Amino acid sequence: MKTILPLLFVGAIISCEKSANGSTTAEYDKTATLPDSTFAKIHNQIYDNPSAAQARSLSLLDSLDANDKISRIKLMKYIGSSYVFETNYPEAIKYYNEALAEAESIHFYDEIANINNNLGTVFNESGSYTSAYIHLVAALDNYELAGTPEKKEGTLNNIGLTYLNLNNHKKALEYFERALDTSAQPKNPILVATILNNIALCYTNEKKQAAALESLNNSIALSEQHNNQYSLCISYKIMGDIHQSSGDFEKAFEAYTKSERIAQEGQLFQQIAFAKIGLGRVLLDQTNVDEALKYGLEVLKMAEEKNSNLLKTDAHFLLSMIYQQKKDYQKSLEHFQQHVRLKEEMNNNTIVNQIYDVELKHLDQLNNMQQLEIDKKELAISNKNNLLFFMSLVFILLLIGLYLAYRNHQHKQAAKLRGTLIEMNKKRSNAALEAEIRERKRIGQNLHDSLGYLLSLA
Template sequence: MISTPLFVRCLAVVGLLLGGLTARAQTDMSPRLTDSLLTRVRNHPQADTVRVKLLNGVARSVIFRDPSKALPYLRQSQALARQISYHRGELVSVSIQAAAYQLRGDADSARILNRRVIRMARGPKDEKDIAKAYNNIGGTFMQQDRYDSAHYYLVRGLRMYEKLNDHLLAASALGNLSNISKLLGDYPQALEYAQAYQRQPAAVRQPTYDVTSMLLVGEAHDKMNHRPEARQAYEQALVLARKHGLKVQESDALVRLAALNKAVGRLAEAEVASRLVQDINRQMVKGDDARTFILADAGRQQQRQGHLKEARRLFERSLAAANEQGNLRGRQQAHELLGGLAAALGDYREAYRQRIRAGQVGDSLLNGTKARELALAQTQFDTERKDAQNRELRQQQQLQQAENRVLASQKEVQQAQLRTQEQTLRRRNFQLIASLVIAGLLLGLGYLLYARRRLRREVEFAQERQTLERLRASAVLDAEEAERRRIGADLHDGVGQMLSVVKLNVDALNEELQTALSPDQSRRFTDALDLVDESVREVRSISHNLLPNALIKRGLALAVREFLDTMQRSARRLRIRLETLGLDDTRLDPAVESALYRVIQELVQNIVKHAQATEMDLQLIRHPGELTLLVEDNGIGFDLATLGPEVGIGLRNIESRVSYLGGTLHVDSRPGRGTTVTATVPLPE
């Protein structure tokens, strides 16, 4: 039987993704639909909104079968939507990409893309996408067992669903929140969410969540020692599970009923429930036809124990299952059992009526048997007739084969003569061809040896050139970093100390002449002291930028955080958000930390100076074997093709540092759309 916490978590994640995709994507996921959409994409090469929607449709049709196959179509649709400024299509593409990464188990990437969806949303039309993104972010945290964070984002999504009056997605969110509260051990909160889910309109609820929510209600009451309410909830869950054929949930409900009955001393009922659980497990292996006889056996046990009402209910359910499956033997047995039970209760009229129905079903079963026997006899007759025809056909084929053998023997005599002549010609031809082949092989071998030696020299030259370029870049960057340290140390130890001495002397002179100075002279002394203080602070700031002590002592993550705090104080209209993953307790290679710190400095200063942005997101995420840097702003953006030489110097410096680390850099910017810079740097194991 499936473990309940694991089943609940998997069900919740799939429910979140279904809530994030359209209703059509939930139902139309067949290969035939995919082939149809691909045909329409090939027949519609125009770069317009229709092609974007078709590419998104192809991705939706394959995402649940293979999320990796959906990603290339989504990247095409996103690039095309951005090219034609189709905002809605780009937003939908990013949203489905997040779902694909979540289905692949890459929760971090899915979370980043869902946050991008939230930032891309522009107005009331996109509020539903924001709610879905919050819901799916909660799902990524559930995949990582971070239930507190999952609860926070799911609540945000639920509030927006309620505001939008979207009962379908609100019901899905409530079911997930109830599961999370249960996993956190907060049963009163789980009970509240489950009851809120049950208050949703019946048209938007799902059978699986109906049963799961009812089980959660019972479990919450059970944990709070409200046993009558717990029993009622378990029994309702059992009825719903049987109604919709949810055998795993039916087994879970019976297990809880057995435990509850055992706890209150109702051992006979607990034994019946335990046997039903075993029967259901066997039924899952045997098939649905076994359900009729399982229910009949359970009814017999109840009748033997004197629970006649419960026995009648089980016999009637057995009859309903037999009718549903067209099981004549099951129907006959159910009518016979109901007749015997009615006779035991003294209701002889009902007993007679049930016996009559059992006899009628038996007649139908007998007629069906006779019909099958007649059909079998007819089949045997047809088979014998076909065998006779086949025997006659085989005899004709044997005569034809004898004639063919005679003709073949004549042809063999002629062919033997021809083969003798051909063998002589083949020997001569073989000798000639062998000589030519040997000569060609010798020439080819010589050429291959020459080409291999030449290729090896070219590879050695290329490797040597790459080594020299790396050494040159390393030397330039090391020299630049050393010069920064020297200038920073000189400013701090030289100019900074001199300005401090000047401040002390001017301050002492001010105190000595305080009584002899006029108010205007005293004010000028004060202005001079303030100017010296400002100079000291400016020198210290320049020194720290050139020689960041935080980077040397505490690592990249804390140094970047300290730098961004400083920039936040100087650029108050710019809201800066920083997210780091996998770097808090880890130090990288000093060369990597120094180069990345200078890259971040250059990018942030460019945003402050040129972007006119009000928001900036900076993410440092460490993956196994690589580090990803993402810097994104909502500024005015720019066109890479029109950059001037003085503006392009900064980007060239960034590219050279990333290239020095062996990484890749991608800049995505358009006028009026902000800028996104992504750098990926390999890390040693």
């Protein structure tokens, strides 16, 4: 399981490639003076020739304008990445930290995330799982701040490998599957091949060999299609492990040989060592002890040259088994004790508990952030409700006012109508009275005239 740790760095480099144009955020909008094509060439060169990529980046860094912080950050990041491929972790961490400080000073969230991802990778490879997890979590948070959550897939893959190295296969598989399903956008084939290899590792540890081989075949096809030699040699190494565990030593030897050849062509130091360890185990299973011892001592020498605890652990374990078969129990015990000591240093319970504590704290922070978001939304809803209530109250008062105005208007109209009716009644009464008076005058006049006539006649 541990021999696959270099897969971590693939996810880190992928993040570097995706952020070639990066988001500088509103606080810093100055673009890089170096063209994107320059960064793309350096990125591709890191895989084929880390030393050349390192020299090119250092040369550009020396001639760079001091105000061009964007280019400076990216170049220091690539220099750190080249040192990682050379397994020179102190220098890698040095340049990554310088790049991280520059990126944080201008709130360059995209690159802050990428560099934290790379630092997590380095600490993971060196067995500092607590530091690795902290940096990887910081990478996830900064991808969110940068507004590029689709770039989290490489980091999720790296966190999965952290759990894989802690023998928590279920948790590791969850992260690998999340890395594949983070978005519907087309994914980088290098990263997809890496994740498929890691999923195969999980299935291998769960004794699901058919599923593991299927995942490996998919990864190999993808790597060959895109000429991804790094993932390809790792795929064959894992395939060798599967065949060896099932007792098919011929296929295992063939797979390890392919892995070593591809790693030699790409000058991939750790993968060469891992393939040699696999070949040594196969030869030991075939009772070819002398050839196996040759491979074991060679790997131990390589591990001591690079001061790699991972390689030392596997080399000591292989040598312990070899000397046991040679019946040299004293040397076998010495190598086994070294193996146990190194393994305990890398996987002690304190570190495991620290990892889980960090994860719980991160989850607690996420819960707090989610609660703050909920409170914020509730406050916004409350404000909207208050505004709606106020508007409703105003509307109701307006309706009441309109209604009262309408009623007042009706009362005025009714009073005016009553006044008009009274006036008309007065006029009608006056007219009737005048008509009655005129009629009486007419009748009186007629009586007067008739009486006069009668008197005259009498």
